[in-house]
Amino acid sequence: MKKERINDNWLFWKDGHETEKQLINIPHDAMQTEERVPDLPNGNATGFYPGGKYIYTKNLFGAEALREKSVSVEFEGVYMNSKVFLNEEELGGWIYGYTNFYVDLTDRLKIGEDNELKVIVDNSETPNSRWYSGSGIYRSVNLWTGEKHHIKPEGIKIKTVSINPAEVEVSIEAEKTEDMTILCEVLKDGKIVASFAGEYSTVQIPNGKLWDTEHPELYTLRAVLKNGDGIVDEAQTRFGIRMITWGAGKGFQINGNTVKLRGGCVHHDHGPLGACAYDKAEYRRVKKLKEAGFNAVRYSHNPAGKNFLDVCDELGMYVLDETFDQWELSQSPYDYSQYFAKEWKKDVTALVSKDYNHPCVVMYCIGNEITDTGLPSGAEISRMLNEAFHQLDSTRPTTIAVNSMLSVLAAKQAEKRKAGEKNVGSEDVNDILTLLPKIMASITPENLETLIGECISYVDIPGYNYGHNLYEGTHKLAPKRLILSTETFPKTMDTNWTAVEQNDYVIGDFMWTAWDYLGEAGVGQPVYGTTQAPFSKDYPCLTAACGSFDLTGFPESQAYYSAVMWGAYDKPYIGVRPVNHSGEEYTLGRWRLTDSLNCWTWPGQEGREAEIEVYSIGDSVELFRDGQSMGRKPLEAYKCDFHTAYRPGVLEAVCYDSDGKEIARDSLVTAGEETRLTILKEDDVIRADGEDLAYVTVHVTDEKGNLKMMTNRKISVTVEGPGRLLAVGSGNPETEEKFTDGVYTSWHGRVIAIIRSEKEAGRIKVTASAEGMESVSAEIMSGRVI
Known part of the structure; x- marks a missing residue:
C-alpha cells in the first residue's frame, strides 16, 4: 500500500473554544498552548502544564482513484483517550497515548467530495502521568491507500x-x-x-x-x-541481520559478541518543542548521545515512536523499548492503571508489531517501578505479559525495571488494607521517592527475593532501579540470572560502571538521565544555602534539571564524565563549580552528578575560592593556571579536584599515563570585556518538505567567540523566507518564559531557535537581537525534495 504523511493543514481548537480555531501542522502538542498553572495539583510532575480536551479536523478529498480502494489512517501517537471520526461517524481511536494505531476508512469516503476527518483528544483528567506527557497528535499521521487485495x-x-x-x-x-x-x-x-x-x-x-x-x-x-x-x-x-543471545557466563550478546550497554534513559519530549516528535529532533538527539559514548537508550517509560527507532537503526543505537509505568495499581490519580486490565494486550501487540523489524530494539521492558510487583497479583501479571511478548516475538529478551522500595511499600500497604486501615496508598509515587535512599539501604537481597522472586522469574533479564547494592547478594541467590541496571543515580556512576565491567552477569547501566526533560520539576536542580531540598520544586520550575544533556541538547559536565569513563573522550575536561556560590552550603539532588561548568569566566568573583574538577583518561592530571603548575594529582574514578582563588586568565589541564608521558591537554580561557551575540547554525541545508528542522544557537560571547556563561540576555529571534519559527528556548530549569513567544532569556550564555521548513524552496534568514547589542543573522538553504 502507498503510505503518505498527511501532517499539514489541520484545524485545531480546545473544546469549548470553537471560535479560536487555528490552522496547524502535525506534530502538534496542545499542552504547549496552555498557560502554566502555579497551583496545579501535582503540577511539578508536568512542569505545571494542565491538560485539556482538544479537537483536530482535516479535509480528505475523496478522489475518484480511491473508489473501491482500501484506505486507512495511521496515528503514530495521540495523547490520550482519542476518538476518530469520518464525516461525524466514529470509526476508531485509542486510549493509551503512546501506541500507534490504525483506523479503517475503506468504503466510507465520499467520492468526489471533501470528507472531514476529526480527532477528539481527551487529556482533561489530570494528573495522569509522572512526567510531562504533552497532549494531542504529537506524532505523525499517515494515509495508507491501495487495492482491496x-x-x-x-x-x-x-x-x-x-x-x-x-x-x-x-x-x-x-x-x-x-x-x-x-x-x-x-x-x-x-x-x-x-x-x-x-x-x-x-x-x-x-x-x-x-x-x-x-x-x-x-x-x-x-x-x-x-x-x-x-x-x-x-x-x-x-x-538488519542481527541475533541476540544471552545467558549465564556469557552475558548479553549481539551476533555472538558480548556487549555491555552504556545506557541512558530518555523521556519522549523535546524540550522547547514539547512532545512534538519531528524526525530531525529524534535524529539530533540520538546523534549527540552516540557521539557522547552512549550505545543504548532506555525509552522511559512508554513505547518509542517509529521515527526514533528509524534513527537508531540508521545511526546504530541499542534500544530498550518500554510498555507501561503502571499495571493495576496507580502511580498517579488518573493514570493508565484504570484501563490496564482491558487494554494491555492491545498495546503489547501493537508495540511488538511496530518494533519487530527494527534491529535497534534489543529488549522489551514490561513495566517501570511497578508497585504491583510486591503483591501476588503482580507475579501473575508478569507471567501474562511475558507470555504475550514471547508468543509475539521469540527473538528478544524481556526485562522489568524494579524499584524494590516501591515493591516493599506496596506489600506493606496491602498488609495495612488487610488489617482494615483507611487512606492507604494515596500518596503520589514521586513524593514517596524522597524516601528512596533510606529505604533502599534497609532492603536485603534475601527479603527482596522472597517478595518479588516469582514476579521477576518470568522475565529473561531482571532490571533494577537504584539497586546496585543488591547485585552481589542477588547473584549468590540466583547465580544463573543476568542483571540489568535499568536506572541509576549519576552520583554513583563510577561504581555502577565498575559493577558492569567486573561482573559478566551485570550487562549494562542506564543512568537517569541522558537528556533533561520537562516535568518532575527540579529533581536535579542545585539548591544553594541549604543541604536540604524537597524531591521536586515549586513553580516556576519547569524541567527536571538532571540530564547529561540539557533541555536544548548542550552537554553538561556529567556527559563528559561518562564519556571519559567509557573511553569516548580522549582529553581532559575541566569543570568549575559556580564561583558565585563558593563556600555556600548546597544540595544537588540525587539525580545530578555535579553543578560544575566548563567555564573560567566569573565576573565580579575575583579572589573567591574556585573548586575545579578535572575528568580524564590516564593516570594523573596536572593543572596549570596562567602557565604556573598547581600540582599533579592522581586520578581516582576518572577525577581529581583542585582549589585556587579565581582570577581571569587561562586554566590548562594535562593528563599523563602511568609512565608520566603526556596523553592530551585542554584549556579554559576567560572571555574578554566586549559582549556580543554570536549565531551558529547546525545545518547549512534542510529539506523543503514542510517538516524538516533547522537548529540555530545564539551565544553571548566576547569578540573572539568565547562563551560568557554568566552573562545572559533576553534574545529575540525572527525568521524570514520559507521557514517558520517553532520555538526559542534555553536549558534554564526555572522560568516563566514560553517557548512559543520568539523571545527567551539565555541560560549559561545560550538560547536555541528551532525553525521548520515550508514546502517552498529558498533561503531562510534567522536573525537574533538583544537590547543594546548588534543583531546577528544566519542563512539556511531550504532545498526541494527530489
Whole structure:
C-alpha cells in the first residue's frame, strides 16, 4: 500500500473554544498552548502544564482513484483517550497515548467530495502521568491507500535465524486470493542480493553484513503482490541481520559478541518543542548521545515512536523499548492503571508489531517501578505479559525495571488494607521517592527475593532501579540470572560502571538521565544555602534539571564524565563549580552528578575560592593556571579536584599515563570585556518538505567567540523566507518564559531557535537581537525534495 504523511493543514481548537480555531501542522502538542498553572495539583510532575480536551479536523478529498480502494489512517501517537471520526461517524481511536494505531476508512469516503476527518483528544483528567506527557497528535499521521487485495501495513515480519551463514525468516500477511502470488527481493544499497517467492520463506543473504551499533548495516525487503503478470500491491521494509543471545557466563550478546550497554534513559519530549516528535529532533538527539559514548537508550517509560527507532537503526543505537509505568495499581490519580486490565494486550501487540523489524530494539521492558510487583497479583501479571511478548516475538529478551522500595511499600500497604486501615496508598509515587535512599539501604537481597522472586522469574533479564547494592547478594541467590541496571543515580556512576565491567552477569547501566526533560520539576536542580531540598520544586520550575544533556541538547559536565569513563573522550575536561556560590552550603539532588561548568569566566568573583574538577583518561592530571603548575594529582574514578582563588586568565589541564608521558591537554580561557551575540547554525541545508528542522544557537560571547556563561540576555529571534519559527528556548530549569513567544532569556550564555521548513524552496534568514547589542543573522538553504 502507498503510505503518505498527511501532517499539514489541520484545524485545531480546545473544546469549548470553537471560535479560536487555528490552522496547524502535525506534530502538534496542545499542552504547549496552555498557560502554566502555579497551583496545579501535582503540577511539578508536568512542569505545571494542565491538560485539556482538544479537537483536530482535516479535509480528505475523496478522489475518484480511491473508489473501491482500501484506505486507512495511521496515528503514530495521540495523547490520550482519542476518538476518530469520518464525516461525524466514529470509526476508531485509542486510549493509551503512546501506541500507534490504525483506523479503517475503506468504503466510507465520499467520492468526489471533501470528507472531514476529526480527532477528539481527551487529556482533561489530570494528573495522569509522572512526567510531562504533552497532549494531542504529537506524532505523525499517515494515509495508507491501495487495492482491496494488499500487503497489510506492518504485514512483513523478518527474523534473523542465522548469522553464519546470514539467514532470515520472512513472513508476509496479505489480503489476497489463493491464486495471487508474492515475490520478494532483498536489496543492499539499492542492489538486489537475494530473491524468493511466497508468504513464508527462509532466505540466505550472500556475504551478509551484520547489524550492530558499530556497523549499522541495513537491508531493504521489497515484496510485490501479483495477480498473474499484473502487480496488485507493493510494500517494503528495512531490516538488519542481527541475533541476540544471552545467558549465564556469557552475558548479553549481539551476533555472538558480548556487549555491555552504556545506557541512558530518555523521556519522549523535546524540550522547547514539547512532545512534538519531528524526525530531525529524534535524529539530533540520538546523534549527540552516540557521539557522547552512549550505545543504548532506555525509552522511559512508554513505547518509542517509529521515527526514533528509524534513527537508531540508521545511526546504530541499542534500544530498550518500554510498555507501561503502571499495571493495576496507580502511580498517579488518573493514570493508565484504570484501563490496564482491558487494554494491555492491545498495546503489547501493537508495540511488538511496530518494533519487530527494527534491529535497534534489543529488549522489551514490561513495566517501570511497578508497585504491583510486591503483591501476588503482580507475579501473575508478569507471567501474562511475558507470555504475550514471547508468543509475539521469540527473538528478544524481556526485562522489568524494579524499584524494590516501591515493591516493599506496596506489600506493606496491602498488609495495612488487610488489617482494615483507611487512606492507604494515596500518596503520589514521586513524593514517596524522597524516601528512596533510606529505604533502599534497609532492603536485603534475601527479603527482596522472597517478595518479588516469582514476579521477576518470568522475565529473561531482571532490571533494577537504584539497586546496585543488591547485585552481589542477588547473584549468590540466583547465580544463573543476568542483571540489568535499568536506572541509576549519576552520583554513583563510577561504581555502577565498575559493577558492569567486573561482573559478566551485570550487562549494562542506564543512568537517569541522558537528556533533561520537562516535568518532575527540579529533581536535579542545585539548591544553594541549604543541604536540604524537597524531591521536586515549586513553580516556576519547569524541567527536571538532571540530564547529561540539557533541555536544548548542550552537554553538561556529567556527559563528559561518562564519556571519559567509557573511553569516548580522549582529553581532559575541566569543570568549575559556580564561583558565585563558593563556600555556600548546597544540595544537588540525587539525580545530578555535579553543578560544575566548563567555564573560567566569573565576573565580579575575583579572589573567591574556585573548586575545579578535572575528568580524564590516564593516570594523573596536572593543572596549570596562567602557565604556573598547581600540582599533579592522581586520578581516582576518572577525577581529581583542585582549589585556587579565581582570577581571569587561562586554566590548562594535562593528563599523563602511568609512565608520566603526556596523553592530551585542554584549556579554559576567560572571555574578554566586549559582549556580543554570536549565531551558529547546525545545518547549512534542510529539506523543503514542510517538516524538516533547522537548529540555530545564539551565544553571548566576547569578540573572539568565547562563551560568557554568566552573562545572559533576553534574545529575540525572527525568521524570514520559507521557514517558520517553532520555538526559542534555553536549558534554564526555572522560568516563566514560553517557548512559543520568539523571545527567551539565555541560560549559561545560550538560547536555541528551532525553525521548520515550508514546502517552498529558498533561503531562510534567522536573525537574533538583544537590547543594546548588534543583531546577528544566519542563512539556511531550504532545498526541494527530489
